Amino acid sequence: MASENMQTLHVELGDRRYPIFIGSDLNPQTLLEPYIKGKQVMIVTNTTIEKLYLQHYVDAVSALGKTVATCVLDDGEKYKDIEHLNLIFDALLEAGFNRDCTVLALGGGVIGDMAGFASACFQRGVYFIQVPTTLLSQVDSSVGGKTGINHPLGKNMIGAFKQPQVVLADMSQLKTLPPRELSAGLAEVIKYALLGDADFLVWLEQNMDGLIAGDATLLAEAVYRSCAHKARIVANDEKEQGERALLNLGHTFGHAIESYLGYGVWLHGEAVATGMVMAADLSCRMGWISDEDLQRTKKIIQRANLPVACPAIPLDEFLAYMSHDKKVLNGQLRLILMKKMGQAVITKDFDVEFMKQAILANQLSA
Amino acid sequence: MASENMQTLHVELGDRRYPIFIGSDLNPQTLLEPYIKGKQVMIVTNTTIEKLYLQHYVDAVSALGKTVATCVLDDGEKYKDIEHLNLIFDALLEAGFNRDCTVLALGGGVIGDMAGFASACFQRGVYFIQVPTTLLSQVDSSVGGKTGINHPLGKNMIGAFKQPQVVLADMSQLKTLPPRELSAGLAEVIKYALLGDADFLVWLEQNMDGLIAGDATLLAEAVYRSCAHKARIVANDEKEQGERALLNLGHTFGHAIESYLGYGVWLHGEAVATGMVMAADLSCRMGWISDEDLQRTKKIIQRANLPVACPAIPLDEFLAYMSHDKKVLNGQLRLILMKKMGQAVITKDFDVEFMKQAILANQLSA
Numbered sequence: 001m002a003s004e005n006m007q008t009l010h011v012e013l014g015d016r017r018y019p020i021f022i023g024s025d026l027n028p029q030t031l032l033e034p035y036i037k038g039k040q041v042m043i044v045t046n047t048t049i050e051k052l053y054l055q056h057y058v059d060a061v062s063a064l065g066k067t068v069a070t071c072v073l074d075d076g077e078k079y080k081d082i083e084h085l086n087l088i089f090d091a092l093l094e095a096g097f098n099r100d101c102t103v104l105a106l107g108g109g110v111i112g113d114m115a116g117f118a119s120a121c122f123q124r125g126v127y128f129i130q131v132p133t134t135l136l137s138q139v140d141s142s143v144g145g146k147t148g149i150n151h152p153l154g155k156n157m158i159g160a161f162k163q164p165q166v167v168l169a170d171m172s173q174l175k176t177l178p179p180r181e182l183s184a185g186l187a188e189v190i191k192y193a194l195l196g197d198a199d200f201l202v203w204l205e206q207n208m209d210g211l212i213a214g215d216a217t218l219l220a221e222a223v224y225r226s227c228a229h230k231a232r233i234v235a236n237d238e239k240e241q242g243e244r245a246l247l248n249l250g251h252t253f254g255h256a257i258e259s260y261l262g263y264g265v266w267l268h269g270e271a272v273a274t275g276m277v278m279a280a281d282l283s284c285r286m287g288w289i290s291d292e293d294l295q296r297t298k299k300i301i302q303r304a305n306l307p308v309a310c311p312a313i314p315l316d317e318f319l320a321y322m323s324h325d326k327k328v329l330n331g332q333l334r335l336i337l338m339k340k341m342g343q344a345v346i347t348k349d350f351d352v353e354f355m356k357q358a359i360l361a362n363q364l365s366a
Numbered sequence: 367m368a369s370e371n372m373q374t375l376h377v378e379l380g381d382r383r384y385p386i387f388i389g390s391d392l393n394p395q396t397l398l399e400p401y402i403k404g405k406q407v408m409i410v411t412n413t414t415i416e417k418l419y420l421q422h423y424v425d426a427v428s429a430l431g432k433t434v435a436t437c438v439l440d441d442g443e444k445y446k447d448i449e450h451l452n453l454i455f456d457a458l459l460e461a462g463f464n465r466d467c468t469v470l471a472l473g474g475g476v477i478g479d480m481a482g483f484a485s486a487c488f489q490r491g492v493y494f495i496q497v498p499t500t501l502l503s504q505v506d507s508s509v510g511g512k513t514g515i516n517h518p519l520g521k522n523m524i525g526a527f528k529q530p531q532v533v534l535a536d537m538s539q540l541k542t543l544p545p546r547e548l549s550a551g552l553a554e555v556i557k558y559a560l561l562g563d564a565d566f567l568v569w570l571e572q573n574m575d576g577l578i579a580g581d582a583t584l585l586a587e588a589v590y591r592s593c594a595h596k597a598r599i600v601a602n603d604e605k606e607q608g609e610r611a612l613l614n615l616g617h618t619f620g621h622a623i624e625s626y627l628g629y630g631v632w633l634h635g636e637a638v639a640t641g642m643v644m645a646a647d648l649s650c651r652m653g654w655i656s657d658e659d660l661q662r663t664k665k666i667i668q669r670a671n672l673p674v675a676c677p678a679i680p681l682d683e684f685l686a687y688m689s690h691d692k693k694v695l696n697g698q699l700r701l702i703l704m705k706k707m708g709q710a711v712i713t714k715d716f717d718v719e720f721m722k723q724a725i726l727a728n729q730l731s732a
Contacts, residue, residue, distance in 0.1 A: 082452055093519035096689075121487075124514060124525045148490060153459035159490045160526065323462075 005217070007224050011143055011231045013163060013238060020142055020167040020231075022224050024216045028060040028131070028168060035166040037127050038100030040067045042092055044115035045106040046075035049133055052176055057106055057131065069095040073111065077264040080110045080150050082158070088118040102127040102165070108134035108181075109141045109268065113159070116147030120160035130167045135174055135185025135219065136269050139192075139226040142167040144234045144247075155255055161238065169223055171216040179212075179305070184269025186211060186304040187250075187276070189222045192229040194276060194297065195249045198342030200225055201300070208303045245346045249336040250275030253359065256321035257310045266310075273306035274362060282358035283338040286350055293341050309362045318359055371583070373590050377509055377597045379529055379604060386508055386533040386597075388590050390582045394426040394497070394534060401532040403493050404466030406433045408458055410481035411472040412441035415499055418542055423472055423497065435461040439477065443630040446476045446516050448524070454484040468493040468531070474500035474547075475507045475634065479525070482513030486526035496533045500543055501551025501585065502635050505558075505592040508533040510600045510613075521621055527604065535589055537582040545578075545671070550635025552577060552670040553616075553642070555588045558595040560642060560663065561615045564708030566591055567666070574669045611712045615702040616641030619725065622687035623676045632676075639672035640728060648724035649704040652716055659707050675728045684725055 006023030021031055041061050045054050050072045061068050071091035073084050092101070103126060105115035112130055119128035132138045148159020174182065189211075193201035203225075204211075210218045230247065237244040254275030258266055280297040283289045289297075298308045323333065334348045335355070372389030387397055407427050411420050416438045427434050437457035439450050458467070469492060471481035478496055485494035498504045514525020540548065555577075559567035569591075570577075576584045596613065603610040620641030624632055646663040649655045655663075664674045689699065700714045701721070 082448060086448055089517055089524055090519075093517055093523060121514075121524045121526060123523060124512065124527055146490065148487075151455055151459055153456075157459060157489060158455055158487045160487060161490055 005220070007220065009224060009227050009231060011163075012235045013145075016163040018164055018166055020169060020227055022138075022169045022171075022220050022227070024171045024220070026168050026170045026172075028057055029063050031168055032061065032129065032166065033064055035129060036061070036064065036066060036102050037165070038098070038102060039065075040069070040095070040097045040101035041104055042069050042071060042088075042095065042097060042101060043104045043106055044071045044073065044088055044091075044111055044118070046073050046108075046111055048075045049107045049111070053106060053133065053173060057104070061104070067095075069097070073114065075110075077110055077150070077268070078262075080114055082149055082151075085114055085118060085149050088114065089122060092118070092122050097122075097126075099123045099126060102129055104129040104131065106131045106133065107137075108132065109137040112137050112141040113147050113156070114149060116145075116162045116164070117149060117159050120147060120162035125162075128162055128164045130164045132167065132169055133173045134177055135182055135223070136188055136267075137185075138169040138223045139185060139230075140188045142169060143227050143230040144244075145238070155258065169227075171219050171223070174214060174216070174219060181267065181269075182212070182214065183305040184267040184273075186222075187269035187273040187301070187306050189226050190300055190304060191247075191249050191272065191276060192226045193300075193342065194280075194338065195246050195336070195344035196229055196233075196342060197225075200229075201342060204300060205303075208300065212303075212305065242346070245334070246336055246344050249338075249344050250277075250279050252322050252333075252335055253278040256318050257313070259321040260313045260317060261311070266307075270307055271310075273301050273304070274308060274310045277301060277308045278358050278362050279335065279337055281361055282335070282350060282355050285354040285358060286337070288337065288339050289341060293338075296341070309364050312363050312365060315356060315360065319356075371586070373586065375590060375593050375597060377529075378601045379511075382529040384530055384532055386535060386593055388504075388535045388537075388586050388593070390537045390586070392534050392536045392538075394423055395429050397534055398427065398495065398532065399430055401495060402427070402430065402432060402468050403531070404464070404468060405431075406435070406461070406463045406467035407470055408435050408437060408454075408461065408463060408467060409470045409472055410437045410439065410454055410457075410477055410484070412439050412474075412477055414441045415473045415477070419472060419499065419539060423470070427470070433461075435463070439480065441476075443476055443516070443634070444628075446480055448515055448517075451480055451484060451515050454480065455488060458484070458488050463488075463492075465489045465492060468495055470495040470497065472497045472499065473503070474498065475503040478503050478507040479513050479522070480515060482511075482528045482530070483515060483525050486513060486528035491528075494528055494530045496530045498533065498535055499539045501540055501548055501589070502554055502633075503551075504535040504589045505551060505596075506554045508535060509593050509596040510610075511604070521624065535593075537585050537589070540580060540582070540585060547633065547635075548578070548580065549671040550633040550639075552588075553635035553639040553667070553672050555592050556666055556670060557613075557615050557638065557642060558592045559666075559708065560646075560704065561612050561702070561710035562595055562599075562708060563591075566595075567708055570666060571669075574666065578669075578671065608712070611700070612702055612710050615704075615710050616643075616645050618688055618699075618701055619644040622684050623679070625687040626679045626683060627677070632673075636673050637676070639667050639670070640674060640676045643667060643674045643728050644724050645701065645703055647727055648701070648716060648721050651720040651724060652703070654703065654705050655707060659704075662707070675730050678729050678731060681722060681726065685722075 254271035469485035620637035
C-alpha cells in the first residue's frame with residue numbers, strides 16, 4: 001500500500017529509466033515487487049542501520065518469495081575501500097548468488113556507493129536497488145548512477161556508473177538520523193538551489209527552520225525538488241562530459257578539506273558546505289556575484305547548522321589535494337563557480353590568486 | 367608504416383566500434399596515434415613481457431609526445447586478483463593520471479583482463495588499448511570487452527564490460543611464446559571451428575602442422591577468422607543475454623578442471639580443450655554427433671598438442687565447481703553442446719547421467 005502523500009519521480013535514461021518513490025512509511029514489499037528480477041537478493045547495510053531497519057527489509061523481501069542474504073559492513077566513510085568492497089563479493093559468492101541476483105543498498109551514501117559498485121562488477125553486472133536512509137544519500141546518491149570506493153590517494157577514484165532499478169526514499173527513516181547528518185544532507189539541497197534554481201533558494205530561506213526540525217512533508221518536498229534537478233541534469237549528461245560537472249559545486253574545495261582532515265573527520269556535506277562558500281567567495285572576487293550574494297550564501301549554510309570555514313590548512317597542501325580531484329582535465333584546473341545566484345558555470349577562466357585568497361579567507365585561524 | 371600483409375577487422379559496436387590490426391612487425395607508433403585521446407598512457411605488462419617488448423612500446427608512445435608510465439605485474443593467472451588490480455590503481459594515482467588517460471595492456475589474457483578492468487573502474491572509466499602478446503589473447507580477449515579478476519570462489523567473478531579503442535595483434539610477438547602457450551591459443555581457435563564453422567575446421571585440419579610450427583601467415587589467418595567469428599557474435603549480443611554464451615563451448619567443464627587443479631596449474635586453453643572433448647562426448651551420448659565426429663574433435667585437439675583428458679577429479683567436486691560457473695542461471699545448469707559438427711547450441715535439455723559419464727570418460731585413471 002503506497003503512502004497517500006507519496007511522490008514518484010522518474011529518472012529518464014532510456015532503457016535504464018527508473019522511478020524514485022519519495023514519501024513517509026513507504027511499503028517496501030509492494031513498491032519493490034515489480035523491480036526484483038531474479039530470486040536472490042543481497043541486502044548490504046552497515047552496523048548502525050542493521051539494528052534499525054534491516055529486519056523490516058529482510059521480512060519484506062522474504063515475503064515476496066525471494067532468497068535473502070545480508071552483508072553488514074562497518075559504518076563510516078573510512079571503510080569505503082577495496083577491502084570492504086571485497087567483503088560484499090565474498091558474501092555474494094558464499095551465498096552462491098548468480099548473474100540474475102539483486103544487490104539492495106540499505107544505508108547512506110557509503111553503502112550506496114559500495115553496494116552499487118559491487119553490483120556493477122559482480123559477474124560483470126547484476127541488478128541494483130537503492131534504499132537511501134540519510135538525507136544526503138536521498139538527494140545525492142539516488143540519482144546519477146555514480147558508485148565507487150576511495151583510494152588512499154583520492155576519494156571515489158575507483159568506481160562505475162550503475163543505474164538502480166528503483167529507489168525508495170522514506171522520510172520516516174530520517175527520524176533516527178543524527179542532526180549533524182541531517183545538516184550534511186541539507187548542504188546538497190542548498191547546492192541545487194545555488195547552482196540552478198533561485199526560486200528554490202527563496203523556498204529554502206522560508207522553510208529552513210522546519211527542515212532542520214525534521215518536518216517530513218518539507219523534507220519530502222526538498223528531496224523531490226533536489227532529485228528533480230539532478231535527474232534533469234543527469235538525463236542530459238549521464239557520463240559527465242559537460243553539464244553534469246555543475247553538480248560538483250563546492251566539491252573540489254570540499255574534497256581538499258576532506259582529504260587533508262582525513263576521510264570521515266568532517267562529513268562530506270560539511271566539507272561541501274564550506275567548499276560552496278569558497279566557490280561563492282571566488283565568484284564574488286571575480287565580480288560575478290555581489291558581496292550581498294556571498295553573505296546570503298553563507299547565511300543559508302549557517303542556518304542549516306553547517307560550517308562556513310574550515311580549519312587552517314597550508315595553502316600548498318590544499319592546492320595539491322585539489323589537483324588530485326577528478327575535475328582536473330589534462331592538468332588544467334576547472335572549477336564550478338557562480339555566475340549569479342542560482343546559476344553555476346564550469347570554468348577554468350578564473351584568477352588563481354583570487355582562488356588562493358578565497359581559500360584562505362574561509363579558514364579558521366591556526 | 368603498416369605491414370604489407372596487415373589485415374584490419376572492425377568490431378561493430380555502434381559508437382564503440384573499434385579496429386583490430388592483424389599482421390607481423392606492426393608499427394605501434396603509426397597505428398596507435400589516432401587512438402590515444404589524452405596525454406597520459408599507462409602501459410600495464412608483466413615481468414616476462416617487460417623484458418621482451420616493453421621498451422619498444424614505451425619508445426613508440428613517447429615518440430607521440432605522450433607521458434608514459436608503466437606498471438609491471440607478476441606473471442600468471444594466480445595473480446589475477448584484487449590485490450594486483452589495486453597495484454594498477456596505485457600506479458595510476460601515483461603518476462597523477464586523470465580521467466583522460468589511456469591504459470594500454472601489453473601482455474596475454476591476464477594482463478588484458480586486469481588492465482581492462484582497471485581502465486573500466488579508474489575514475490569510473492578511462493581509455494583502453496590492447497596489445498595482446500599471446501595467441502590466446504589475440505583470438506579471445508581482443509574481442510568482446512570482457513574484463514575482470516578472479517575470486518577464491520570462482521574465476522572472472524568480478525569484472526566489467528569494457529571495449530578498447532584499438533587492438534594490435536602482432537604475429538611477430540608469437541615467436542617468443544612458449545609452445546605450450548601457442549597450443550593453448552589454438553584451443554580457442556579450434557573452438558570457433560567447432561561452434562560455428564565446419565569449413566574452418568577443415569582448414570585447421572589442413573594447416574595444423576604449420577600453425578604448430580609458428581607460420582606467421584597461417585597464424586594471422588587463424589587469428590583473423592577467429593576474431594571475425596567472435597566479432598559477429600559479440601556485435602549481436604554484447605552483454606551475453608543469448609548467442610554469446612556459445613563462446614563458452616568447453617568452458618564450464620574447463621572451469622571446473624582449472625578450479626580443482628588450482629588456477630595456473632593448467633593453462634586456460636588446455637582446460638578448455640579437455641572441456642570441449644567432454645562437451646563433444648556428451649553431445650555424442652545425446653545422439654547429436656556421431657562417434658566419428660567425437661574422434662575427429664579429439665584428433666584436432668591432439669594435433670594441437672592439447673590434452674584430451676584431465677587428471678582424476680572426484681565427480682561431486684567436479685560438479686560443485688561447474689555449478690559455481692557463471693553459466694548457471696537460477697540454479698539450472700545450461701551447457702554449450704554440439705548439435706552437429708560446426709554448430710553449437712545453448713541448452714539445459716541434456717541427460718545429467720550422460721553428463722556425468724562424459725566427465726568420467728575423459729579423465730585419466732586415478
